[in-house]
Amino acid sequence: xxxxxxxxxxxxxxxxxxxxxxxxxxxxxxxxxxxxxxxxxxxxxxxxxxxxxxxxxxxxxxxxxxxxxxxxxxxxxxxxxxxxxxxxxxxxxxxxxxxxxxxxxxxxxxxxxxxxxxxxxxxxxxxxxxxxxxxxxxxxxxxxxxxxxxxxxxxxxxxxxxxxxxxxxxxxxxxxxxxxxxxxxxxxxxxxxxxxxxxxxxxxxxxxxxxxxxxxxxxxxxxxxxxxxxxxxxxxxxxxxxxxxxxxxxxxxxxxxxxxxxxxxxxxxxxxxxxxxxxxxxxxxxxxxxxxxxxxxxxxxxxxxxxxxxxxxxxxxxxxxxxxxxxxxxxxxxxxxxxxxxxxxxxxxxxxxxxxxxxxxxxxxxxxxxxxxxxxxxxxxxxxxxxxxxxxxxxxxxxxxxxxxxxxxxxxxxxxxxxxxxxxxxxxxxxxxxxxxxxxxxxxxxxxxxxxxxxxxxxxxxxxxxxxxxxxxxxxxxxxxxxxxxxxxxxxxxxxxxxxxxxxxxxxxxxxxxxxxxxxxxxxxxxxxxxxxxxxxxxxxx
Amino acid sequence: xxxxxxxxxxxxxxxxxxxxxxxxxxxxxxxxxxxxxxxxxxxxxxxxxxxxxxxxxxxxxxxxxxxxxxxxxxxxxxxxxxxxxxxxxxxx
Numbered sequence: 001x002x003x004x005x006x007x008x009x010x011x012x013x014x015x016x017x018x019x020x021x022x023x024x025x026x027x028x029x030x031x032x033x034x035x036x037x038x039x040x041x042x043x044x045x046x047x048x049x050x051x052x053x054x055x056x057x058x059x060x061x062x063x064x065x066x067x068x069x070x071x072x073x074x075x076x077x078x079x080x081x082x083x084x085x086x087x088x089x090x091x092x093x094x095x096x097x098x099x100x101x102x103x104x105x106x107x108x109x110x111x112x113x114x115x116x117x118x119x120x121x122x123x124x125x126x127x128x129x130x131x132x133x134x135x136x137x138x139x140x141x142x143x144x145x146x147x148x149x150x151x152x153x154x155x156x157x158x159x160x161x162x163x164x165x166x167x168x169x170x171x172x173x174x175x176x177x178x179x180x181x182x183x184x185x186x187x188x189x190x191x192x193x194x195x196x197x198x199x200x201x202x203x204x205x206x207x208x209x210x211x212x213x214x215x216x217x218x219x220x221x222x223x224x225x226x227x228x229x230x231x232x233x234x235x236x237x238x239x240x241x242x243x244x245x246x247x248x249x250x251x252x253x254x255x256x257x258x259x260x261x262x263x264x265x266x267x268x269x270x271x272x273x274x275x276x277x278x279x280x281x282x283x284x285x286x287x288x289x290x291x292x293x294x295x296x297x298x299x300x301x302x303x304x305x306x307x308x309x310x311x312x313x314x315x316x317x318x319x320x321x322x323x324x325x326x327x328x329x330x331x332x333x334x335x336x337x338x339x340x341x342x343x344x345x346x347x348x349x350x351x352x353x354x355x356x357x358x359x360x361x362x363x364x365x366x367x368x369x370x371x372x373x374x375x376x377x378x379x380x381x382x383x384x385x386x387x388x389x390x391x392x393x394x395x396x397x398x399x400x401x402x403x404x405x406x407x408x409x410x411x412x413x414x415x416x417x418x419x420x421x422x423x424x425x426x427x428x429x430x431x432x433x434x435x436x437x438x439x440x441x442x443x444x445x446x447x448x449x450x451x452x453x454x455x456x457x458x459x460x461x462x463x464x465x466x467x468x469x470x471x472x473x474x475x476x477x478x479x480x481x482x483x484x485x486x487x488x489x490x491x492x493x494x495x496x497x498x499x500x501x502x503x504x505x506x507x508x509x510x511x512x513x514x515x516x517x518x519x520x521x522x523x524x525x526x527x528x529x530x531x532x533x534x535x536x537x538x539x540x541x542x
Numbered sequence: 543x544x545x546x547x548x549x550x551x552x553x554x555x556x557x558x559x560x561x562x563x564x565x566x567x568x569x570x571x572x573x574x575x576x577x578x579x580x581x582x583x584x585x586x587x588x589x590x591x592x593x594x595x596x597x598x599x600x601x602x603x604x605x606x607x608x609x610x611x612x613x614x615x616x617x618x619x620x621x622x623x624x625x626x627x628x629x630x631x632x633x634x
Contacts, residue, residue, distance in 0.1 A: 181607065209618045245626045296621055300629065312629035 004492055006413055010510040025110035026513055031096035032411070033117050035404075038084050038092065039480070041124060044131075045079035048072045050473065052452070053435075053466040059459050061452045069452035070137035071153065077140025079131075082162050083124050085396055086254060089261035090207075091120070091172055093403045094200045096411060098176060100504035100511065101194050103185025103520040108178040109171075116171040123165030130157035139450060141251070144232035144243040148224040156226055159218040166215040169257075173207030176200050185503065187522035194502055194526050195284050199264025202288035206253045206260075206295065214250035217243065244306055248299035256295040258392055259359070260288055262399025263330055266352045269406050270334045272500040273349035274341025277527045280333040287326035294323040304375045313372055320370035327363050331356060346498075347421030351402030354429045358394025362387055365440065380450075383443025386436045394432055401428070401479065408483065409493030413510040416490055420482045428475035434468025501527055546603035556597045563590050 006013060011028045014020075021029055052072045055063040064072065095113065099106050107113050130136060136158040138147040147155050180201050184193070221243070223229045230236030232243045271278045278284060300308055300316030334356055343349070365387040368374050378384060408416050438461040443449075447458050454462065496505040503520050504511075567586045571579065596602040601612045 177611075209615065213622065239630075241629070242626070245629065246622075249622050249626075296618065297625065300625065303629075307633070308629045309632040309634070311632040312625070315625070315628050 006492070006510070008508055009512060010413065010508065011513045012413070012510050014513050023114070025106070025114050027095050027099050027107050027110065027113060028411070028511065030113050030117055031092050031094075034087060034091040034095060034120070037117075037121060037124065038087055041079050041083040042476075044128070045076050045084060046473065046476065048076040048079070049469065052076070053469040055452055056454075056462045057466050059454050059456050059462075064452060066452050067137060070139075070450070071135035073450060074136050074139050074158075075131050078127060078136070078158060078162065080392075081140050081254070082165055083120075083127060085258045085392055086169060087120060087172075088258070088396065088400045089265060089403060090176070090200060090203055090257070091116075091168075093196075093265065093400075093407060094176060094203075094261060095172070097407060097504055098179060098197060098200055099183070100507060100515050101197050101502060102180065102183060102188055103503050103516065103522065104179065104183040105514045105516070107175045108183060109175050112171050113175055116168040116175070119171070120165050120168035123161045123163070123168065126157055126161030126164060128161075130154040130161060133157065141247060142218065142221060142243075143247075144221060144224070144240045145234065145238075148221050148231075148243075149233050149235075156222050159222050163215050163218045163222075166211045169207045170211045173204035173211070176204040177208065180204075185520050185522055188503075191282065191285070192522055192524070192526055193285075194264075195267035195278060195281070195288075196261075196264035198285040199260045199267070199288045202292035203257055203260045205289075205292050206257050210250040210253045210257075210296070213246055214254075217246040217250070220246075241303065241306055241308060244303050244308075245299070248302045249296070252299040252302065253292070253295045255388070255391060256291050258396040259399075260291060262355065262396045262403075263288065265399045265403035265406070266334060266355050267330075268500075268502070269348045269352040269402055270337050270356075271527045271529060272406070272498050273346060273352070274338050274343050275499075275529045276337050276339075276341035277525075277529055278333065279336035279339070280329070281526065283329050284333050287329045290326040291323060294319065294326070298323055298370075301370050301375070304372055305379045317370055317372050321367065324363060324367055324370075327359075331360055331363075345422070347416070347418060347425050348402045348406035348498075350422060350425040350429075351398050351405065354425065355395055355398040355402065358390050358398060358429075358432065362390025362394055365390065378443055380448055381443035382439040382447050382449055385449050386439035386443060389436045389439075394436070398428070401425075404479075404483070406498070407504075408486070409497045410504060410509050410511070412487055412490070413493055413508075414486045414490030415493050415497065416479075416486045417482050420478060424475050424478040424482075427471060427478065431468050431471030431473075431475045435465050435472050436468070438462070438464045438468070501529060546600070548597070548600070548603065552597060556593050559593060560590055 011026055021033065024030060024033075051064070052069060055061065055069060055072075061069070095107070131154075133154050136142075136147075136153040136155050137151055138153070138155060142155065142159060147159075180193075180197060220229075220231045224231050224233060224238070230238045232238040232240050234240060267278055267284060297319040298316055300312050301320045304313050304317075334352075345353075365383070369378065369384065369387060405416060405421055408414070442458055442461045442465075445458070447454055493509045495507065495509050497509070498505075503516075503522070506520060507515055563586050567583055570582050570586070573579075575582065595612060599612075601609055604612075
């Protein structure tokens with residue numbers, strides 16, 4: 001097999017020295033640093049999932065004891081939420097693409113961008129340090145007074161790791177907001193922006209407005225635990241529900257930090273592989289903002305059985321129903337975009353279609369949970385676990401993988417092997433559903449979450465779930481293998497292998513360090529696809 | 543983009559006002575005003591925060607967009623308080 005090199009100077013071959021990566025202020029290189037980092041965190045969190053899914057193969061606790069099990073699901077939750085899902089699309093695809101999509105040379109604050117990666121890594125090292133020191137057993141939610149008073153595990157270091165990583169998120173959000181406001185190319189008005197950019201704008205608002213709250217909340221836990229300053233402990237006059245209010249004020253919108261960028265990715269992919277203009281562009285754009293705003297008004301639906309007042313429960317229930325509206329608008333509009341489009345089923349499109357189906361299921365089961373009476377029945381059961389995995393994995397991770405495949409040629413200048421891509425997308429879809437659909441049933445039948453033992457009648461569904469998890473694991477390892485393979489052996493990609501619209505496709509693959517030789521001028525709306533144009537999608541390679 | 547140069551004397555005046563308000567906070571805490579002690583302390587705190595935002599953080603001299611974002615932060619804080627109190631004040 002011959003390996004062809006790039007003919008042009010680009011951001012990858014501009015400098016090969018190690019320090020040129022560690023000191024880079026190029027948004028594309030920082031995106032790659034993030035991609036490598038979060039991939040490592042993903043497999044750390046995934047390893048914990050492998051262990052507890054193995055444990056759950058049998059009703060008895062014969063692989064781990066309860067304490068170990070608690071540490072495993074805490075590790076899984078903390079790493080996956082704070083060190084994989086939240087940074088995933090914004091810090092990797094957002095960092096890489098946002099400046100190119102708006103015709104800019106870089107983000108508004110390139111050095112701040114690099115600082116955000118170092119801060120993220122510092123937080124990650126602290127969290128991993130806490131894990132190596134024995135881990136924490138509070139769950140990723142750090143509920144008080146257990147976390148602040150009773151547990152003997154490494155809550156302080158773990159919470160401080162999340163606290164530190166939060167600043168990385170704030171800085172990324174700030175950078176994106178300023179960049180979108182001030183660095184758009186001539187002619188690129190707000191309603192010509194790709195929907196990916198709108199989604200990241202909405203996400204950034206949440207990052208900037210919400211993350212400080214989780215940061216200070218976790219710091220309060222540390223202060224109570226470390227110094228005995230009474231805040232949440234009812235024995236000392238504190239209110240443990242105050243913790244839950246503050247925690248979910250951020251952590252519910254954090255779900256939208258995970259899903260909104262994914263929605264932006266899906267808008268790009270669906271339009272491209274349906275060769276159609278996005279149906280209801282403005283509705284999708286504004287629905288992103290609506291989700292960001294309404295998402296801040298719903299947090300109390302996590303607290304229906306906590307002792308929160310019935311009145312507050314009713315308010316939060318109503319608001320939670322409301323947030324389904326902009327989400328549904330997006331799903332309807334993507335579906336309408338497919339209508340009469342020349343649909344082709346390349347790997348990114350398979351992920352996008354998977355996203356639409358799984359997100360819809362996750363969203364609809366969210367309405368179950370937003371309903372006060374049903375939530376009493378299914379609260380803290382596997383129904384909740386299944387629901388949020390349909391959103392976070394079926395939604396966010398599918399979107400991330402779809403986006404990685406879609407922009408892989410742009411990021412690396414190489415095509416990935418399409419057959420393997422389709423195969424792994426299929427395996428992931430099947431493995432995901434086999435893992436998590438049985439959990440809806442388990443939860444509805446009454447199996448509580450966060451237990452390492454269960455009654456025998458739940459075993460068949462648990463074995464199905466663990467079998468699905470092993471398929472899902474294989475599905476995730478295949479892209480890891482072929483994407484690394486493609487870095488050397490993948491065919492060289494053209495500048496625009498998918499025949500897509502958008503400024504990022506007008507520059508070379510991989511782009512030069514400063515993205516564009518001249519500042520591009522935008523003269524048309526986004527997604528000016530001519531329906532029926534299918535030739536381009538069959539000539540991906542140079 | 544033009545930057546507004548704030549005279550150093552303005553910073554000192556704001557600093558003096560903050561120190562004065564700090565003294566008022568301490569003195570007010572020593573006067574038994576019943577239920578009014580907390581609202582008075584919070585009101586003084588609000589004035590101090592406003593001074594910091596307007597002068598030390600330059601929002602007074604910033605373009606409208608920056609003011610909108612600064613106001614947005616406080617709006618979100620208000621949302622957090624309002625909905626949390628929708629629980630706290632109606633618990634039985």
